[in-house]
Amino acid sequence: MIPVTxxxxxxxALFGLGGSGLATAIALAAGGAxxxxxxxxPASVENAATAGIRTGDLxxxxxxxxxxxxxxxxVPLTHPKPHWSADLARAAxxxxxxDIELFARERRAHAPDCPFIAITGTNGKSTTTALIAxxxxxxxxxxxxxxxxxxxxxxxxxxxAGRFFVVECSSxxxxxxxxxxxxxGILLNLTPDHLDRHGSMQHYAEVKExxxxxxxxxxxxxxxxxxxxxxxxxxxxxxxxVRISRRNVxxxxxxxxxxxxxxxxxxxxxxxxxxxxxxxxxxxxxAQNAAAAIAACLAVGVSEDEIRAGLTTFPGLKHRMQPVGRxxxxxxxxxxxxxxxxxxxxxxxxxxxxxxxxxxxxKEGGITTLGGFFPRIAKAYLIGEAAxxxxxxxxxxxxxEIAGTLERAVADAAADAGQDAGGPVAVLLSPACASxxxxxxxEVRGDAFVKHVAALPGVSMLVEV
Numbered sequence: 284m285i286p287v288t289x290x291x292x293x294x295x296a297l298f299g300l301g302g303s304g305l306a307t308a309i310a311l312a313a314g315g316a317x318x319x320x321x322x323x324x325p326a327s328v329e330n331a332a333t334a335g336i337r338t339g340d341l342x343x344x345x346x347x348x349x350x351x352x353x354x355x356x357x358v359p360l361t362h363p364k365p366h367w368s369a370d371l372a373r374a375a376x377x378x379x380x381x382d383i384e385l386f387a388r389e390r391r392a393h394a395p396d397c398p399f400i401a402i403t404g405t406n407g408k409s410t411t412t413a414l415i416a417x418x419x420x421x422x423x424x425x426x427x428x429x430x431x432x433x434x435x436x437x438x439x440x441x442x443x444a445g446r447f448f449v450v451e452c453s454s455x456x457x458x459x460x461x462x463x464x465x466x467x468g469i470l471l472n473l474t475p476d477h478l479d480r481h482g483s484m485q486h487y488a489e490v491k492e493x494x495x496x497x498x499x500x501x502x503x504x505x506x507x508x509x510x511x512x513x514x515x516x517x518x519x520x521x522x523x524x525v526r527i528s529r530r531n532v533x534x535x536x537x538x539x540x541x542x543x544x545x546x547x548x549x550x551x552x553x554x555x556x557x558x559x560x561x562x563x564x565x566x567x568x569x570a571q572n573a574a575a576a577i578a579a580c581l582a583v584g585v586s587e588d589e590i591r592a593g594l595t596t597f598p599g600l601k602h603r604m605q606p607v608g609r610x611x612x613x614x615x616x617x618x619x620x621x622x623x624x625x626x627x628x629x630x631x632x633x634x635x636x637x638x639x640x641x642x643x644x645x646k647e648g649g650i651t652t653l654g655g656f657f658p659r660i661a662k663a664y665l666i667g668e669a670a671x672x673x674x675x676x677x678x679x680x681x682x683x684e685i686a687g688t689l690e691r692a693v694a695d696a697a698a699d700a701g702q703d704a705g706g707p708v709a710v711l712l713s714p715a716c717a718s719x720x721x722x723x724x725x726e727v728r729g730d731a732f733v734k735h736v737a738a739l740p741g742v743s744m745l746v747e748v
Contacts, residue, residue, distance in 0.1 A: 284310055285441045289388040291315030294348050296341050296377070298368040299355020300327035303435035307353055307382045308336045310437040319344060321368075341368050346375035356381055356431075356455035361486075381459025383452055386436045388462070394442035398583040401430075401463065402575075403452045403494050404471025404504065406626070410600045411471060411572040412451040414564075418580050418593030419447050431456060447583065454490045461493075467582040468498030469575045473509040474625075488513070498522065500582040502575050506530050525578040529571040537578055539570035544577065556591055562606050562614075563599030566633035602729035604630050608742040613700045615736045618713035619729030624652045627715040631656035634709040638662055638696040640689065643716030643728070645669035650676050650715050657681050661708065662699055664692035668720045689721070689728065693735040697742075710736075 287310045297308050300322035308320045308331060320331050321341045328338050352372035359366050360379065372379050390399060402412045409432050416428040427439040430450035440446065450465075457463065473488055488509045495501035496517050503514040505526045518524040526536035533547050542559035545552050555577060558564045564573055573594060580590050599605045600620075608615040616634070621627040623646040631637065631653060641650065642665045649672055663683040665673050670685045677683050686692035689712075696710045712732045714725075722728040737748040 284313060285386060285389055285437045285439060286314035287311045287316060287385050287389060287437070288314040289385070289392050290351065293317065293350040294319070295351050295353055296320075296344060296346075296349050296368065296372070297353040298322065298341060298366065299358050300324070300331045301355060301357065303382055303437075304355040305331055305334065305336070306435040306438050307385065309334060310382075310385070311353070312336060341371065344371075346371055346377065349375055349377045352377050352379045353385070354379055354381055354459055356453060356459060360455075360458050379459065380461070381456055382435065382437050383430065383450065383456045383463060384460040386439075386448075386450070387460060387464060390442040390448070391464070394444055394446070397442045397444055397446050397448065398467075399448045399450070399465045400467045400469070400579045400583060401450050401452050401465035401494055401498070402469040402471070402579075403454070403457060403491055404469070405474045407471045407568055407572045407575075408451050408469075409620075410569065410603055411469060411575050412449055413600045414572060414576045414594075414597055415579055416449040417597050418576060418585065418590055419449065421593045421596055422585060422589040424585075452494055454487060457494050458490050462497070463494055464497045464499075465494070466498070467500045467502060467579040468495040469502040469579055470495045470510055470513065471504045471571060471575055473507055484509075492517070496520070496522065500525060500579075502527060502578040502582070504528065504571055504575065505533075505536075506571070525582070527571060527574040527578060529567045529574070537574040539567060539574060542570065544570065544574055546577075555587060556594055558594070561594060561597065563597050563604070564594065565604065566629050568629040568632075569604075602725060604633065605729075605746070607733050607746045608736045608739075608744045610697070610701065610739070610742045612703075612707045613697065614707065614709045615697075615742065616709050616711045616713075617729045617732050618711060619718070619725045619732060621713040621715060622646070622717050622725055624648060624650050624715045627713040628653060628656065630711055630713040631659060634711060635659060636661055636703070636705055636708045638664070638700045638703075638708060638710045640664045640666065640686075640692045640696060640710070640712045640732075641714050641716065642666035642669040642673055643714045643718050643722075644720050645672055645716050649673060653715070654680075661703065661705075662696070664696050666692050666714075666721070667716065669716050689731055690735050693732065694739070697736075697739050 297320040419426040429436040431453040432451040505511040528538040544556040546555040602620040605617040618630040664686040718728040
């Protein structure tokens with residue numbers, strides 16, 4: 284845990300007592316803050332009280348004595364309208380921050396030179412975060428991994444000299460971190476997302492820009508217009524910018540040439556890595572993720588040899604294009620994290636011949652945007668609520684069956700793929716849907732897929748079951 288000593292002796296109101304919120308309350312109290320916490324969920328309030336946190340409805344608080352409101356990133360700060368606790372804080376002149384901001388202040392107070400890599404973007408940030416942490420750990424460095432990837436940042440070990448922090452940041456977390464200042468900040472890409480919480484694409488982009496604008500070295504993907512303009516803008520302020528691209532040749536930066544990653548400087552180029560033999564980094568989207576990881580690791584002093592060794596041994600992000608088993612020419616791939624069509628597209632683009640398991644609770648638009656990948660699909664196995672609608676979209680362009688359940692889909696897809704004489708094939712779970720009709724979340728769905736694959740005769744598992 285990281286005790287939040289920078290708020291020692293101050294009165295802090297905290298709203299939102301989920302996993303990261305409770306961890307933040309405990310860290311504040313451990314650092315000597317006078318914390319009053321609240322949540323709309325009575326069970327969360329009870330959990331906090333059991334953990335020794337003072338609780339109370341913030342509406343009844345004397346806000347003239349409150350120094351700061353710590354807000355959970357899941358609570359609206361601005362759109363569609365500010366949460367009532369944010370209104371109370373603003374009226375009282377109390378600052379509003381989140382757990383990432385508290386971490387940034389603790390780092391500056393106790394170990395300002397310890398390397399800190401922060402990662403954001405609409406897509407790819409979890410894979411990039413995990414890849415960077417793997418490279419650092421495999422090189423023998425003391426590495427702490429947290430943030431939006433699933434581990435509350437204040438539950439990590441405290442900052443100290445020589446300890447590396449790799450932190451995934453959502454737009455909500457950045458919005459609550461006004462002094463975020465990583466050693467290397469990464470902005471991968473920007474496409475419309477979470478606009479209900481940011482009001483407009485412009486505001487969403489402005490929030491994301493803060494992470495790289497405050498960085499010592501800014502790593503920016505320049506394949507979309509928003510990020511390209513951000514790179515130009517922050518470079519004019521004197522910030523060092525490393526541009527990355529998966530589509531275009533760059534005069535300066537790191538770009539993908541197929542599976543080769545090329546470092547360019549002043550027009551001179553050299554190959555810095557080759558991803559062609561790394562199953563867990565297939566596809567152009569992963570070339571971008573790897574380019575960002577390379578740039579960030581170089582910025583914090585990792586050697587090229589250490590980086591290449593880490594890339595080669597990267598096990599992949601669980602539930603994201605994760606190879607889990609093999610039988611002959613058939614590779615079984617868990618991409619359960621693909622909960623909409625855009626998220627499923629990278630996996631569908633990464634394999635030439637696919638036995639595709641899809642379905643669940645459909646998102647708006649279904650799978651209509653995936654039509655360009657249909658020629659790669661040997662057969663589709665449709666499950667859950669989306670099955671009838673997906674069947675209608677596939678029509679006569681792709682053979683399909685309504686499998687209904689994941690267990691049957693795995694069994695049928697494995698049987699059909701095993702009879703395919705066309706060379707290497709993939710049995711791919713990339714649902715393009717939420718899981719809630721049949722599973723609690725995409726993690727449980729992915730674990731179920733792995734279990735069903737492991738039960739097939741003759742499959743060599745690539746992951747622990």
